Amino acid sequence: MSDINNQPLHDLGVAELAASLRAREVSAVEAAQHFLARARSHESLGAYLAVDEAVTLAQARAADARLAAGTAGPLEGVPLAHKDIFVTKDFPSTAGSKMLEGYRSPFDATVVRKLAEAGVVTLGKLNCDEFAMGSANENSAYHPARNPWDVTRIPGGSSGGSAVAVAARLAPAVTGTDTGGSIRQPASFCGITGIKPTYGRVSRYGMIAFASSLDQAGPMGRSAEDCALLLSAMCGPDPDRDSTSLDVPAEDFSRSLNDAIDGLRIGIPKEFFGEGLSADVRTAVDAALKEYEKLGAKLVEISLPRTELSIPVYYIIAPAEASSNLSRFDGVKFGHRARDYTDLVDMYKKTRAEGFGDEVKRRIMIGTYVLSHGYYDAYYLQAQRIRRMIADDFQQAFKVCDVIAGPVAPTVAWKLGGHGNDPLADYLADIFTLPASLAGLPGMSVPAGFGEGGMPVGLQLIGNYFSEARLLNAAHRLQQVTDFHSRKPEGV
Ligand code: GLN
Numbered sequence: 001m002s003d004i005n006n007q008p009l010h011d012l013g014v015a016e017l018a019a020s021l022r023a024r025e026v027s028a029v030e031a032a033q034h035f036l037a038r039a040r041s042h043e044s045l046g047a048y049l050a051v052d053e054a055v056t057l058a059q060a061r062a063a064d065a066r067l068a069a070g071t072a073g074p075l076e077g078v079p080l081a082h083k084d085i086f087v088t089k090d091f092p093s094t095a096g097s098k099m100l101e102g103y104r105s106p107f108d109a110t111v112v113r114k115l116a117e118a119g120v121v122t123l124g125k126l127n128c129d130e131f132a133m134g135s136a137n138e139n140s141a142y143h144p145a146r147n148p149w150d151v152t153r154i155p156g157g158s159s160g161g162s163a164v165a166v167a168a169r170l171a172p173a174v175t176g177t178d179t180g181g182s183i184r185q186p187a188s189f190c191g192i193t194g195i196k197p198t199y200g201r202v203s204r205y206g207m208i209a210f211a212s213s214l215d216q217a218g219p220m221g222r223s224a225e226d227c228a229l230l231l232s233a234m235c236g237p238d239p240d241r242d243s244t245s246l247d248v249p250a251e252d253f254s255r256s257l258n259d260a261i262d263g264l265r266i267g268i269p270k271e272f273f274g275e276g277l278s279a280d281v282r283t284a285v286d287a288a289l290k291e292y293e294k295l296g297a298k299l300v301e302i303s304l305p306r307t308e309l310s311i312p313v314y315y316i317i318a319p320a321e322a323s324s325n326l327s328r329f330d331g332v333k334f335g336h337r338a339r340d341y342t343d344l345v346d347m348y349k350k351t352r353a354e355g356f357g358d359e360v361k362r363r364i365m366i367g368t369y370v371l372s373h374g375y376y377d378a379y380y381l382q383a384q385r386i387r388r389m390i391a392d393d394f395q396q397a398f399k400v401c402d403v404i405a406g407p408v409a410p411t412v413a414w415k416l417g418g419h420g421n422d423p424l425a426d427y428l429a430d431i432f433t434l435p436a437s438l439a440g441l442p443g444m445s446v447p448a449g450f451g452e453g454g455m456p457v458g459l460q461l462i463g464n465y466f467s468e469a470r471l472l473n474a475a476h477r478l479q480q481v482t483d484f485h486s487r488k489p490e491g492v
Helices: 014-022 028-041 053-069 110-117 160-167 184-190 224-234 279-294 310-328 344-355 358-371 376-397 423-428 434-439 468-481
Strands: 048-050 079-083 121-126 173-178 193-196 216-221 265-269 298-302 403-407 443-450 456-463
Touching: 014 028, 014 053, 014 224, 028 053, 028 079, 028 121, 048 160, 053 121, 079 110, 079 160, 110 173, 110 224, 121 160, 160 173, 160 184, 160 216, 173 184, 173 193, 173 224, 184 193, 184 443, 184 456, 193 224, 193 468, 216 224, 224 443, 224 468, 265 279, 279 298, 279 403, 279 443, 279 456, 279 468, 310 358, 310 376, 310 423, 310 434, 358 376, 376 434, 403 468, 443 468, 456 468
Parallel strands: 079 121, 079 173, 265 298, 265 403
Antiparallel strands: 048 121, 173 216, 193 216, 193 443, 403 456, 443 456
16 A cells, blocks of 8 residues: 555655545555655665654554544644654654764653644654754764765755655655754755744754754755645744743644735845856756746845855854753763763763764864853854844845845755865855854745756745745745656656
8 A cells, every 4th residue: 555546655745645644545554654664665865863663653553543533633644754853752862973872852842742743653763963063964973864866965964864854755744953054955955845934933942952042943845835734833932941932823834825926026145146156056046036037026136245254153153052052961961971981070071072973072162162261252252243234134135025035055965975074165055044044034945956967956035034934935836837846866
């Protein structure tokens, strides 16, 4: 049993699958088994860090019981997998780090709980860069993930496993997190759709912290329609558990998907189309913008003059916050503890030396440095000031446009190992995703075509605070006139 209306089960989107489950054309157990089997047969892609068939099937049986009893949630029985940065009671939670190898949380992250309440069945936990630090998923302490469009290439990061799972049809949709681009960039590299909501839209409770003023969870799926369904279930205030979650009620993002977009003013930041942008990405992005013009949108040139500064600013603020957040991994409270040590300080040192990978250590050192007495004013405080200016630049731009569009990344996905041991090469590739993160604005990646080597290219849409409905609407309208989001890699 793996076909619905002559379509393989794994080709159905979340919306269609939820409808088939409700109509009892397929059971939650059958759907779960189908995707678990795909995860097994595609293990070489490295998407998953943990699966537990018994747990998944028990959840699926419970979903079937609710479907039979007429007490089903909106996403009842839909299988979904979580980035391994969300803590889960029923699966290990590692954040892609040896520091948390085998760790089991006593509670579920709010995102996990809310989606479970909506009826989803958890397929497992997805590979990611260690503590979400990276742009290629090569910083996972376990194994890299491979891009299903070309397995010699990276899938992007840090939510690399999440993007692979959707692109290879190992899950209909997944969760991811985005601190400086980790939903948008892997979505772009793997030809799927992903949205990072406004900072504070989705609770961070139970998301293993990287940089708390930037971290934000969001859905990744094949279409804007699927992302809208998931985001509606994920968002909403969580005042008792996340003090930065905003007091804005959850919305039904599906409602406005079909709204007309004629007259929509799309801002084109000239700084996103400079020398650094490769020609193939530019061609795909330009073609998508043409489609928008045909749909009645108007393109307006805008300027985000501090785009370049977002790299040094982010790579000061994010490590500063990380150095503080990661101090909790000390071998005492949870996670790895060194086996042999002479005293407490020696235990701390050995535990952290053994448990953390190179990139995490690099960021802890940078973060500690920029926060230290004598350097704080020169680096951290200065970075905070420029962060504010970057946010102000966006507000200037939104006086003349409704959404902003541009590339997600300067190139398509590069080869595994392609950046060698040069972390700066990874950092520089974040240039177009960092500005919205620093400003706390919502941003999306929407499949917009293919570039060098037949690799997917994403179009980035950035909106003002709380304009997720508008972004999803704009993305959906593009997906009604293009089919990039429904293409799939050969052999999948
Ligand atoms: N690539 C960026 C970094 O390495 C962003 C990561 C993220 O969004 N989690 O920090």
